[in-house]
Amino acid sequence: MRIATDAAGVALWSWNVDTDEIVLDERAHGLWGVDVEAVTFEDLSARIHPEDMDRVRAAFAATREVLGAYEIDFRIMHGAEVRWVSARGRGDDQGIVDRMMFGVFLDVTERKMAEEAREMIANEMAHRVKNLFAIASALTGISARSTATTAEMRRDLTQRLAALSRAHDLVRPILSQPKEAAVLGDLLAVLLGAYDEEGAIGARIRIRVPELLVGEASATTLALVVHELATNSIKYGSLSKESGRVEVTCDTRDNEVVVTWIETGGPPIAASNKPSGFGSQLVTRSVSSQLGGTITFDWPAEGVVVTLRVGKARLGA
Known part of the structure; x- marks a missing residue:
């Protein structure tokens, strides 16, 4: 599974819905530019682009009520560089295990830049x-x-x-x-x-x-x-x-x-x-x-x- 996710450029995360703790794999750590093992949504929020912050907060708060799969695209700041991230998972507590929900992050910067160029x-x-x-x-x-x-x-x-x-x-x-x-x-x-x-x-x-x-x-x-x-x-x-x-x-x-x-x-x-x-x-x-x-x-x-x-x-x- 690790070989497959690395080949696909998929970063993994898990979220404890009670403590708000988010555990990231190595690729997710690199994507977000954080070096601690476990973080909270507030920690990651500091790296979300200010113009996307309110939208992302509202979207993540609503994910537990979403039926089926959800996908949220937003910008993050990696130093002076802006990256586009797609967060994907399943709502309505589908697949929750021991109060842990799971999902993935994808770096979609190139796709977003291509879309902006076409626009x-x-x-x-x-x-x-x-x-x-x-x-x-x-x-x-x-x-x-x-x-x-x-x-x-x-x-x-x-x-x-x-x-x-x-x-x-x-x-x-x-x-x-x-x-x-x-x-x-x-x-x-x-x-x-x-x-x-x-x-x-x-x-x-x-x-x-x-x-x-x-x-x-x-x-x-x-x-x-x-x-x-x-x-x-x-x-x-x-x-x-x-x-x-x-x-x-x-x-x-x-x-x-x-x-x-x-x-x-x-x-x-x-x-x-x-x-x-x-x-x-x-x-x-x-x-x-x-x-x-x-x-x-x-x-x-x-x-x-x-x-x-x-x-x-x-x-x-």
């Missing part, structure tokens, strides 16, 4: 589809203002959509195609060209950046960030108004690159209407995990100011 992808896809409708509507309005005939509008809108497609290729590149470093100014021009009044940078969008190379590993993440900022601007910010403007600047300070996105002339944004949904979370997570940098949002009366900080070596990688 992230599904949310990102839904977010992008929703944004595409908003962008198409906004670009149609820009084309209508900057053209005099339906033929001109059709040509202008087609060019803008083609530019948007090129920007999307930067956000989601084709894996089979070779990649190379890009000049920061050229990268920004491709990403933002579709949103300017004349379908090219210069009228409502200004870019003032030094000659700086963005490596292939960083270009996709930077493109995603800029694409998200432009989408938010055309939906809520300065690019949603004819009078609005966007300026993108860049400074290099020692070993750090600071890119600043400044919006002016747009509608006032109340605190309750500041973008804070999945897109903002995606941008913050991407900058932190993939660029090793930081991104901050400030909301002065003139319009949003976004500051992206990343190491020069990391940006060029």
Whole structure:
């Protein structure tokens, strides 16, 4: 039985329902990071993730009343590491022996991470589809203002959509195609060209950046960030108004690159209407995990100011 449980990665536990004492096998000790032979639920509670504590307490208190098998998934803290544990057993005192109930712990961290990754992808896809409708509507309005005939509008809108497609290729590149470093100014021009009044940078969008190379590993993440900022601007910010403007600047300070996105002339944004949904979370997570940098949002009366900080070596990688 020991060989079988080890092969399956199963950790065993027993629980005295009168004394609340929990006895763990060696694998369970390693999973929880405890080194004493017997513990109580209170001892283990100190290692349960704070956000899951109340739920786990209530679930374990109810296990004796549960008919048949039960399964409780929750997070525990193992030092600075977060692990997912699945506790499984049988309720309604089934299989109780001398006031001892038995069950197992499984480390389900990899499964939970895979589920979170799938959920992230599904949310990102839904977010992008929703944004595409908003962008198409906004670009149609820009084309209508900057053209005099339906033929001109059709040509202008087609060019803008083609530019948007090129920007999307930067956000989601084709894996089979070779990649190379890009000049920061050229990268920004491709990403933002579709949103300017004349379908090219210069009228409502200004870019003032030094000659700086963005490596292939960083270009996709930077493109995603800029694409998200432009989408938010055309939906809520300065690019949603004819009078609005966007300026993108860049400074290099020692070993750090600071890119600043400044919006002016747009509608006032109340605190309750500041973008804070999945897109903002995606941008913050991407900058932190993939660029090793930081991104901050400030909301002065003139319009949003976004500051992206990343190491020069990391940006060029």
